[in-house]
Amino acid sequence: MTRVAVVRFPGSNCDFDALRAAQRAGADAYFVWHRDNDLDRADAVILPGGFAYGDYLRAGAIARFSPVMDAVAAHAEAGGPVLGICNGFQVLCEAGLLPGALMRNAGQRFVSRPVDVRIEGVETPFTASYEKGAIIRVPIAHGEGRYVATEAVVRELEADRRVILRYLENPNGSIGNIAGIVNRGGNVVGMMPHPERAADPLVGASAGHGVFASMMTSLERLKQGIA
Amino acid sequence: MTRSRVEPFPGDPAVTPAMVSEHGLTPVEFGLIRRMLGRDPTFTELGIFSALWSEHCSYKHSKPILRQFPVEGTHVLQGPGENAGVLSLGDGWAVAFKIESHNHPSAVEPYQGAATGVGGILRDVFTMGARPVALLNSLRFGRLDERRNRYLLGGVVRGIGDYGNCMGVPTVGGEIAFAPAYSGNPLVNAMCVGVLREEQLIRATASGEGNVLVAVGARTGRDGIHGASFASEELTAQSEARRPQVQVGDPFTEKLLLEASLELIASGHIVGIQDMGAAGLTSSSAEMAVRGGVGVEIDTARVPTREPGMTPYEILLSESQERMLVVVLQDRVDAVVRIAATWELEAVPIGHVTGDGMYRVRHGTRVVAEIPGGPLIDDCPTYAPEATEAAEAVVRRGLPAPRAAVAPCEALLALIGTPDIASKWWIYEQYDSTVQAGTALGPGGDAAVILVPGTHRGIAVATDCNARFVLLDPYEGGKAAVAEAARNVACTGARPIGITNCLNFGNPERPEIFFQFREACRGIGDACRAFETPVTGGNVSFYNESPTGAVDPTPVIGMVGLLPDVSKAVPSAFQAEGDHVLLLGTSAGHLGGSAYWALVLDHVGGAPPPVDLPAERRLIDLLVYLADERLLRSAHDLSEGGLATALVEAAVGSVYGEDGFGATLDLRPVGPERADAILFGEDHGRALISVAPAARDRAYALAEAAGVRVVELGRVTSASGDIALTLPDTTCRYTARELRDTFFGALPAAMQTPAMGG
Numbered sequence: 001m002t003r004v005a006v007v008r009f010p011g012s013n014c015d016f017d018a019l020r021a022a023q024r025a026g027a028d029a030y031f032v033w034h035r036d037n038d039l040d041r042a043d044a045v046i047l048p049g050g051f052a053y054g055d056y057l058r059a060g061a062i063a064r065f066s067p068v069m070d071a072v073a074a075h076a077e078a079g080g081p082v083l084g085i086c087n088g089f090q091v092l093c094e095a096g097l098l099p100g101a102l103m104r105n106a107g108q109r110f111v112s113r114p115v116d117v118r119i120e121g122v123e124t125p126f127t128a129s130y131e132k133g134a135i136i137r138v139p140i141a142h143g144e145g146r147y148v149a150t151e152a153v154v155r156e157l158e159a160d161r162r163v164i165l166r167y168l169e170n171p172n173g174s175i176g177n178i179a180g181i182v183n184r185g186g187n188v189v190g191m192m193p194h195p196e197r198a199a200d201p202l203v204g205a206s207a208g209h210g211v212f213a214s215m216m217t218s219l220e221r222l223k224q225g226i227a
Numbered sequence: 228m229t230r231s232r233v234e235p236f237p238g239d240p241a242v243t244p245a246m247v248s249e250h251g252l253t254p255v256e257f258g259l260i261r262r263m264l265g266r267d268p269t270f271t272e273l274g275i276f277s278a279l280w281s282e283h284c285s286y287k288h289s290k291p292i293l294r295q296f297p298v299e300g301t302h303v304l305q306g307p308g309e310n311a312g313v314l315s316l317g318d319g320w321a322v323a324f325k326i327e328s329h330n331h332p333s334a335v336e337p338y339q340g341a342a343t344g345v346g347g348i349l350r351d352v353f354t355m356g357a358r359p360v361a362l363l364n365s366l367r368f369g370r371l372d373e374r375r376n377r378y379l380l381g382g383v384v385r386g387i388g389d390y391g392n393c394m395g396v397p398t399v400g401g402e403i404a405f406a407p408a409y410s411g412n413p414l415v416n417a418m419c420v421g422v423l424r425e426e427q428l429i430r431a432t433a434s435g436e437g438n439v440l441v442a443v444g445a446r447t448g449r450d451g452i453h454g455a456s457f458a459s460e461e462l463t464a465q466s467e468a469r470r471p472q473v474q475v476g477d478p479f480t481e482k483l484l485l486e487a488s489l490e491l492i493a494s495g496h497i498v499g500i501q502d503m504g505a506a507g508l509t510s511s512s513a514e515m516a517v518r519g520g521v522g523v524e525i526d527t528a529r530v531p532t533r534e535p536g537m538t539p540y541e542i543l544l545s546e547s548q549e550r551m552l553v554v555v556l557q558d559r560v561d562a563v564v565r566i567a568a569t570w571e572l573e574a575v576p577i578g579h580v581t582g583d584g585m586y587r588v589r590h591g592t593r594v595v596a597e598i599p600g601g602p603l604i605d606d607c608p609t610y611a612p613e614a615t616e617a618a619e620a621v622v623r624r625g626l627p628a629p630r631a632a633v634a635p636c637e638a639l640l641a642l643i644g645t646p647d648i649a650s651k652w653w654i655y656e657q658y659d660s661t662v663q664a665g666t667a668l669g670p671g672g673d674a675a676v677i678l679v680p681g682t683h684r685g686i687a688v689a690t691d692c693n694a695r696f697v698l699l700d701p702y703e704g705g706k707a708a709v710a711e712a713a714r715n716v717a718c719t720g721a722r723p724i725g726i727t728n729c730l731n732f733g734n735p736e737r738p739e740i741f742f743q744f745r746e747a748c749r750g751i752g753d754a755c756r757a758f759e760t761p762v763t764g765g766n767v768s769f770y771n772e773s774p775t776g777a778v779d780p781t782p783v784i785g786m787v788g789l790l791p792d793v794s795k796a797v798p799s800a801f802q803a804e805g806d807h808v809l810l811l812g813t814s815a816g817h818l819g820g821s822a823y824w825a826l827v828l829d830h831v832g833g834a835p836p837p838v839d840l841p842a843e844r845r846l847i848d849l850l851v852y853l854a855d856e857r858l859l860r861s862a863h864d865l866s867e868g869g870l871a872t873a874l875v876e877a878a879v880g881s882v883y884g885e886d887g888f889g890a891t892l893d894l895r896p897v898g899p900e901r902a903d904a905i906l907f908g909e910d911h912g913r914a915l916i917s918v919a920p921a922a923r924d925r926a927y928a929l930a931e932a933a934g935v936r937v938v939e940l941g942r943v944t945s946a947s948g949d950i951a952l953t954l955p956d957t958t959c960r961y962t963a964r965e966l967r968d969t970f971f972g973a974l975p976a977a978m979q980t981p982a983m984g985g
Binding site for chain 1: 388389392393394395477478479480482483570571655656657658659660661662663664665666667678680683793794796881883884
């Protein structure tokens with residue numbers, strides 16, 4: 001059974017959503033508390049959205065010091081798939097597992113709306129089941145989602161084709177309309193949109209299910225590769 | 228019964244007649260207190276009475292009227308009197324919900340006032356053992372051309388958003404309106420809906436002599452002292468000085484408190500739990516004791532405080548946020564402390580349940596208050612004030628129609644360009660409406676529909692009140708608020724099953740205000756009986772007055788409906804080219820009290836349309852049936868702005884894409900002779916539906932069989948197409964672009980902010 005750890009920080013609030021989306025894709029998904037430093041034999045890790053520690057300092061700024069982040073870093077180092085969604089993306093940036101940072105939206109307001117994003121990278125464990133160039137409609141909901149990075153970093157991301165999700169219409173002022181990226185190793189993904197909120201046909205949305213389906217397929221391949 | 232020696236806390240002032248009056252108690256009430264105690268109260272006791280006998284806590288002006296509401300029904304698991312009402316959804320699932328006002332705090336400090344309003348209503352729901360799944364809010368402000376009102380709206384929206392967003396509870400709906408009467412006294416009502424298993428239902432009751440009272444969550448500070456009393460007086464020029472009484476919210480702590488509370492309830496270690504909300508520790512402890520028929524003893528010296536030197540008076544009356552009072556089985560205190568610690572919260576024993584029925588407060592060894600618990604809560608006098616309709620109201624209702632200074636086709640554009648009617652996307656875009664991944668229908672439609680996690684069931688929920696109708700005719704207006712809420716819920720396909728209400732009025736000691744209150748409540752009660760939607764609780768907010776007068780009477784209804792299969796939820800907007808557009812219900816062309824008169828012709832007058840309750844019930848039943856048979860592509864209620872507003876809303880789609888449709892419709896068969904009466908009449912009992920061609924005949928036949936008039940208006944045309952409306956002596960034509968620009972552009976323009984978010 002494919003094991004997926006969903007990390008809960010105090011203030012995580014998309015934890016159940018991520019858990020259920022992973023389960024719906026067939027994963028044996030479970031919670032790991034931020035104070036644990038053991039991911040309990042996870043094949044993949046999800047850092048869900050929310051307001052870890054209330055985000056009173058800066059989104060993700062305190063969460064990166066949680067004991068669990070050492071385990072997440074080790075898992076990533078070993079090539080294990082890691083997905084950070086929204087606040088989870090912010091935590092990954094703060095922890096140095098992804099380059100750049102997420103700043104306050106250009107419009108200075110929290111923005112909750114559906115967005116159309118283009119899947120530009122399909123070589124990651126979380127986008128592999130999409131067709132390159134596919135456009136999916138998924139929700140965003142964030143006050144600090146404006147992706148920024150140095151010019152050099154952005155150049156590198158673009159040159160290496162590591163921008164994997166791009167807004168068709170920029171909702172927050174992100175540089176280069178960037179909605180999601182992957183690390184150099186190709187295994188750590190961060191994205192601002194919430195695929196887990198568009199993964200249940202019962203509420204009329206399934207465009208985001210592919211992220212979790214991709215995860216399952218990729219982990220299956222990874223296991224076979226090892227075996 | 229032995230009584231302790233009660234002593235004033237050192238340094239507390241002596242109780243004088245002037246002080247009694249400052250505490251909002253009348254000489255007669257003070258006399259009752261002295262008789263009850265057999266002595267003068269201490270300053271601490273005066274504070275306790277002041278809070279519990281405030282209008283906010285005691286309902287002393289409203290109780291006799293509220294008793295007339297229907298409160299029983301097949302779904303009711305918990306009616307009024309608890310933190311929230313609870314209705315059964317079947318198969319052991321239940322919904323807990325409640326609406327509450329935070330008007331006065333929001334008037335002086337909009338951001339924190341609104342935020343803590345949301346925090347309070349969330350606690351009311353999760354203390355029932357329910358996980359909150361949706362928030363709504365009902366707002367009223369003065370016109371947005373006044374800078375102060377834009378500031379208030381901006382602050383309130385940010386406050387609601389920041390709190391709900393951080394908590395991870397989607398804000399999925401609500402309503403807002405603007406009228407001059409709210410300028411000095413905005414209304415901020417927040418509603419929360421939660422889901423639970425019936426066996427998790429827990430009540431705010433203390434029981435079991437020796438059981439331990441434990442304070443969980445944030446420490447007690449000096450903020451919000453006397454908030455309940457503040458809520459029970461009129462706003463004056465001096466109200467700004469009340470700013471320090473507005474509490475400060477911390478949604479991060481609240482999120483931990485939510486998780487800790489649900490875990491405590493599931494653990495079986497506790498017998499009762501209540502939020503320390505209005506009147507803080509005082510009301511939570513006293514109400515729990517009286518409900519359980521027991522006494523309690525609290526030691527204020529053990530309550531964790533934020534600052535040293537707080538007196539028992541301050542500790543008892545603080546309204547510091549994010550605190551819970553829990554009654555713990557005596558041998559489980561350590562386990563409770565451990566669970567709280569997991570969630571990084573303090574849990575401190577501060578007292579215990581006694582068998583003597585007394586409400587006793589010690590500070591260390593000194594007893595500073597000792598009051599018989601039952602009389603403290605139950606013996607607050609109730610009042611039946613005089614009720615007389617204001618002469619001015621009678622005149623207003625009798626006013627003739629204004630001169631139609633604007634041609635109907637132009638009037639439609641003017642109407643949908645008012646902040647009242649225009650899209651509210653600028654507001655709800657700032658609210659996370661999709662967290663928890665269960666939002667089947669979000670904001671912008673008739674009612675929101677939320678999935679009950681782990682089931683196929685949906686909960687539909689809406690808040691409604693047309694205050695103009697209530698102002699012009701309180702009885703019909705009260706009925707109309709319930710009817711509109713029920714219609715909104717039924718348009719999604721859900722069966723309405725119960726309501727909560729937030730009754731916002733002026734000073735009830737004025738006969739014309741009490742008349743509005745009494746009549747509106749009579750209307751609400753009659754409508755609830757007709758729809759079999761019992762009242763499960765709510766909140767009365769009186770004294771909504773500023774130096775310029777009372778607010779318009781605004782009894783907001785929060786309606787909950789049940790959709791057995793959430794995949795059958797019906798949206799409010801057109802879905803496909805070629806669909807038939809049908810109008811259900813009878814159109815008499817009533818323009819009295821209409822948005823068209825008020826907002827386009829600047830005339831608030833006339834008699835509002837009467838509500839035919841049996842006809843309304845037939846429409847609701849029909850909509851639910853049609854949805855269950857999957858015959859509806861869309862259904863949209865007709866209310867403010869009449870058929871014109873409903874058509875525009877159904878056609879333009881969302882602000883985020885060219886997902887609207889055109890329509891070519893002949894409105895002459897609707898009934899009324901005049902074009903403005905067809906377009907803008909606000910007769911109740913109507914809905915605009917669209918059906919696929921294959922479903923048209925069956926829908927038509929079912930409507931006729933149900934005794935609901937049905938009129939075919941035409942067809943939905945191409946995506947993003949134009950709209951043509953044929954009227955008796957003209958045809959109104961609009962491009963999709965001009966409708967969209969007007970409908971989506973009006974509110975950001977009125978707020979003087981850039982149109983696009985982000």
